[in-house]
Amino acid sequence: MTVTKELVSPESPKRLPGDGGRPGFRPEIQGLRSLAVLMVVSYHVWFGRVSGGVDVFLLISAFLMTLQFVGRYEHGRSVPLVRHWLHLFWRLLPAVVVVLTGTLALTFMIVPRTRWLEVVSQGWASLFYYENWLLQRQVVNYYAADHSLASPFQHFWSLSIQGQVFILWPAIFIATAAVCRRFGLRYRVVLLGVFGVIFFASLAYSVYFTAAHQELAYFDTFARLWEFALGTLVALSLPYLRPGKGLSAVLGWVGVAAMLSCGMVLQVKTAFPGFVALWPTLAAVAVITAGQSGSRFGVDRVLASKLLVGLGAHSYALYLWHWPLLVLTLVWLGEDHADGVTGALVIGLALLLAYLTTRFIEQPLRSWRWPEVNQRRLAAVVAICLAAGSAPMALFAYQQQMEKNAAESQGSEDNPGAAALLPGYENHVGENARTLPRPEQLPEDWASLGGPCAGDLRPADRLLRENCQQNDIGNTGEKTVLVVGHSHAQQWLGAIGPLAQQNNWRVQALTFGACPFMTENPEYGDECNTFNKELRAHIRVHKPDTVFLVGTAAVPDSPDEDLTWGLDELVGEMTDQGVEVIAMRDNPRFSFSPSECAMVSTVENPDCRPAQSSVLAESNPLEQLEGIFTGLTILDMTDLICDGQTCPGIVGNVYVYLDDNHLTKTYARTMTETLAQRWDTTPRP
Numbered sequence: 001m002t003v004t005k006e007l008v009s010p011e012s013p014k015r016l017p018g019d020g021g022r023p024g025f026r027p028e029i030q031g032l033r034s035l036a037v038l039m040v041v042s043y044h045v046w047f048g049r050v051s052g053g054v055d056v057f058l059l060i061s062a063f064l065m066t067l068q069f070v071g072r073y074e075h076g077r078s079v080p081l082v083r084h085w086l087h088l089f090w091r092l093l094p095a096v097v098v099v100l101t102g103t104l105a106l107t108f109m110i111v112p113r114t115r116w117l118e119v120v121s122q123g124w125a126s127l128f129y130y131e132n133w134l135l136q137r138q139v140v141n142y143y144a145a146d147h148s149l150a151s152p153f154q155h156f157w158s159l160s161i162q163g164q165v166f167i168l169w170p171a172i173f174i175a176t177a178a179v180c181r182r183f184g185l186r187y188r189v190v191l192l193g194v195f196g197v198i199f200f201a202s203l204a205y206s207v208y209f210t211a212a213h214q215e216l217a218y219f220d221t222f223a224r225l226w227e228f229a230l231g232t233l234v235a236l237s238l239p240y241l242r243p244g245k246g247l248s249a250v251l252g253w254v255g256v257a258a259m260l261s262c263g264m265v266l267q268v269k270t271a272f273p274g275f276v277a278l279w280p281t282l283a284a285v286a287v288i289t290a291g292q293s294g295s296r297f298g299v300d301r302v303l304a305s306k307l308l309v310g311l312g313a314h315s316y317a318l319y320l321w322h323w324p325l326l327v328l329t330l331v332w333l334g335e336d337h338a339d340g341v342t343g344a345l346v347i348g349l350a351l352l353l354a355y356l357t358t359r360f361i362e363q364p365l366r367s368w369r370w371p372e373v374n375q376r377r378l379a380a381v382v383a384i385c386l387a388a389g390s391a392p393m394a395l396f397a398y399q400q401q402m403e404k405n406a407a408e409s410q411g412s413e414d415n416p417g418a419a420a421l422l423p424g425y426e427n428h429v430g431e432n433a434r435t436l437p438r439p440e441q442l443p444e445d446w447a448s449l450g451g452p453c454a455g456d457l458r459p460a461d462r463l464l465r466e467n468c469q470q471n472d473i474g475n476t477g478e479k480t481v482l483v484v485g486h487s488h489a490q491q492w493l494g495a496i497g498p499l500a501q502q503n504n505w506r507v508q509a510l511t512f513g514a515c516p517f518m519t520e521n522p523e524y525g526d527e528c529n530t531f532n533k534e535l536r537a538h539i540r541v542h543k544p545d546t547v548f549l550v551g552t553a554a555v556p557d558s559p560d561e562d563l564t565w566g567l568d569e570l571v572g573e574m575t576d577q578g579v580e581v582i583a584m585r586d587n588p589r590f591s592f593s594p595s596e597c598a599m600v601s602t603v604e605n606p607d608c609r610p611a612q613s614s615v616l617a618e619s620n621p622l623e624q625l626e627g628i629f630t631g632l633t634i635l636d637m638t639d640l641i642c643d644g645q646t647c648p649g650i651v652g653n654v655y656v657y658l659d660d661n662h663l664t665k666t667y668a669r670t671m672t673e674t675l676a677q678r679w680d681t682t683p684r685p
Helices: 027-047 053-074 081-110 113-127 131-139 156-183 187-217 222-240 245-265 275-290 306-312 315-333 340-367 375-408 417-421 439-444 462-466 493-503 526-542 567-576 594-600 621-625 665-669 672-681
Strands: 468-470 479-485 505-511 546-550 552-555 558-563 580-584 632-635
Touching: 027 053, 027 245, 027 275, 027 306, 027 315, 027 340, 053 156, 053 187, 053 222, 053 245, 053 275, 081 113, 081 156, 081 315, 081 340, 081 375, 113 131, 113 156, 113 375, 113 439, 113 594, 131 156, 131 187, 156 187, 156 222, 187 222, 187 275, 222 275, 245 275, 306 315, 315 340, 417 665, 439 594, 462 468, 462 526, 479 493, 479 526, 493 505, 493 665, 493 672, 526 567, 558 621, 567 580, 567 621, 621 632, 632 672
Parallel strands: 479 505, 479 546, 546 580, 580 632
Antiparallel strands: 468 505, 552 558
C-alpha cells in the first residue's frame, strides 16, 4: 500500500479576464480535474501505485489562482490579502473538518490503540496544514512508529503544501502589484520574471534534492514550488498561446495520454518531484493550452462531457474521503491491499460520501452570505471550523492525560514486569491495575539518555555526533560506559540508565538504526560500515571503561540465532586495549507484535506467546567466546523475557514489546536490579 496521495482544489475553473479573451466557464479544465481524481482513486485502490496526479492538481490550482489575481489587477480591483486568505480557508476547511472528524471516529472504532497517537498527531498536522513537514521528519526517523500501514491522514501532505502556497502566492501577487503601481511597470511582465525565477530555482533545487534524498524531497515545499510556478507561468502566457484547431486537438490528446500513462510507466513514489515530474505537469500544460479546440476530434469534447464536469464539482470531497476509507477498510479486514470487489465498494462509498459532503456541507456554506459581509465574520467562521476540527483531538489529549495520571498513581506492585519471572515472586497486582505503558504510548516507549553528546566525549566524526547521546553525569562519573550498536543495544538504556544513576556512571550511547556493531560487512550499506569504522576509532581514542553491545542476532519466528558479524575480532580488539566488554544476548524477534496481540486478545492466547524454542537458539551463541577473552562478560536476560517455555507479550502487567522486536523502555527498566546483579557477578575468564 502506498504512502502518498494527491490533492484536488475546490475552486471552480472559471475563465477570468486577462486570460486570453475567451470568457466564461472552462468545462475542459473541470473535466481534466475529474480525470485526474479518477486516476488517483483507481491507482491507489486497485493498483497500489501513485499516479502523478498530485502534480497536475498543484499546477491547476496555481493556474486558476493566477487568472483570478491578474484579472482583478487588470480591472483595477484591489485584493485585501487577509480577507482573501480567510475567504479561501473558509471554502477549504468545512469539508476537511467533516472528513477529519469522521476519520477519527472510525479510527477509534477500528484501528488498534497503539496507532491512535500517530493518527491524532497527523490529524493536528492535517488540520493546520503542516502534514508534509511531519512526514518529512518521520521519513528519517528510524524509531518512528511502524508505518507498514499508512495513516488515514497521510494524504493531507499535498493539501498542506497547497495551503502553504495559498498563503505565499497571494502575498507575491499583491506585493508585485504594489511595486508595479509605484514604478509604472507592466504587471504581467514583472510576474513572468518573478515566477520564472521561482520556477528555475525550485526546479534546480528539486532535481538536486531528489537525487540526494528523494524520500525527503517528496514532501518538501520548496521542491514542489516549481509546479505551482509552472501553472502561474502558463496562466500569464495564455494570451500568447494560440494554437490552431488541428494543433489544439493534437496537444489535447497527447497531454491526456501522457497524463494517463505517467503512473503506469514511472514509479512516481520513488522518482518525484525532480525533473521526472515534468512529465505530468507538461501533459497538463498541453491540455490547458489546447483549451476549447473547436474541433469535433478535440479531447475537450470528452473532458467537457456532463459526467466529467459533474464529477468535478465533487472531486475535492472525493479526494478527501477515498484514502481514509481505503486505509480503514484494510485495517478492518486485516488485509494489505484491496481486491477488485473491495476496491469497488470503497470507491462507491467514497463517491457517496463525496456527494453528501458537497451537497449538504460545501454548497450550503458557500452560498451562505453572512460570513462574507466583513473580515471579522470570516475570521469567526474560520476559527469555528478550526475549533470544531480540534475538538475530538483535544478531547483525546485530555483523556490521555487522565490515563497518565491514573497510571502514575499505581504502586510498583501493580506493574512488577520482569520481576514476575523471578523465583519466589508473589503476585500482588491490583484487580483494576492498568498495564503499562499505556497502549497509545506503546510505539513511543523508546529508551534514551538525557541529551546529545557534549564535552570531552563528543565525537569528532559528523555521523557519530548525529547518532550520539549521553546521560547528565559529567566528568566525575565513577566509570564511563559506552553503549554501541543498533536499536537492540539502545533498548537496554531503559535498564542501563537507572543503573548508571545508582552507581554514578557516565554513559554514552552511539547507536545507529538497523546497523549492528560489527566489522565491515558487504551486506550492509556504506553508511553503516562507515559508522562502525569511525566508532572503532572513537573507542581507540577515548578508551571507555566498558563497552556494552548486543552480540547475537535473532531471526523473526526462527531459532536461527548466531553471533553478530566479526564479533570475536571486535571483542579481541577492545579487550586488548583494556576495555571491558559486556556482550548481551539478543531478544526474540517476531513477525507480529506480541504486545498488541495480547492487548487485542489475551496474554494467554497461544497465538500471542510463541514457544521460546521457535524464536531463539537452544543455547546462547555467545557461549562460543567463553574463556577466550579476558575482560568479556556475557549476559543473557532471556529468562526475564520468556518464561522458559513461551515468550508472552505481557509480563508482570507490563507490555514487553513496543513492536515486533523491540523491548519497551518500561519493561527494560523492570530488569534494572537483576541486570545490576548479573553485570557484577557473572564470572569472567
